[in-house]
Amino acid sequence: xxxxxxxxxxxxxxxxxxxxxxxxxxxxxxxxxxxxxxxxxxxxxxxxxxxxxxxxxxxxxxxxxxxxxxxxxxxxxxxxxxxxxxxxxxxxxxxxxxxxxxxxxxxxxxxxxxxxxxxxxxxx
Numbered sequence: 601x602x603x604x605x606x607x608x609x610x611x612x613x614x615x616x617x618x619x620x621x622x623x624x625x626x627x628x629x630x631x632x633x634x635x636x637x638x639x640x641x642x643x644x645x646x647x648x649x650x651x652x653x654x655x656x657x658x659x660x661x662x663x664x665x666x667x668x669x670x671x672x673x674x675x676x677x678x679x680x681x682x683x684x685x686x687x688x689x690x691x692x693x694x695x696x697x698x699x700x701x702x703x704x705x706x707x708x709x710x711x712x713x714x715x716x717x718x719x720x721x722x723x724x
Contacts, residue, residue: 607638608692608719613678613708614700618642618651621670625657628668638691639669647675678707684714694720 612621621642628634642651651672658670676683687693695718697708705723712721 606691607636608694609638609641609690610694610696611641611643611687611690613643613695613697614704615642615644617649618644618654618672620696620698622653622657625654625668625670635668637668637694639671641671641673641690643673643676643678645675645677649674678704678711684711687711688715688717692717692719694718694722696722696724698724 610621610624612618615621621640624634624637624640628637642654651674654670654672658667693715695708695712697705700708700723708721708723712718
């Protein structure tokens with residue numbers, strides 16, 4: 601549809617095990633508002649996080665259950681100067697940061713302000 605808004609990606613900054621991302625993926629087939637997202641990015645600075653539960657979820661899902669797209673960004677440093685450009689390639693984004701310690705909250709605000717199509721920033 602011409603002029604239609606592009607769907608947003610939900611980006612869970614410093615996601616750890618990915619609780620928020622997992623819940624959004626699981627609920628997206630039942631909550632119409634969540635099903636309008638383009639997908640979910642589960643991002644964490646560690647590349648050693650065990651995200652096997654996402655693979656198990658995908659394996660147990662039906663072929664086309666309407667689940668959202670998922671991107672796992674392990675080893676993604678929030679302070680990396682290239683990160684805003686990588687996020688901008690997604691298009692419109694909603695950023696979420698839970699329990700961001702030290703300077704990570706202020707960096708999340710900086711990234712939000714740098715992104716041309718950031719729609720929402722939630723820090724908790």
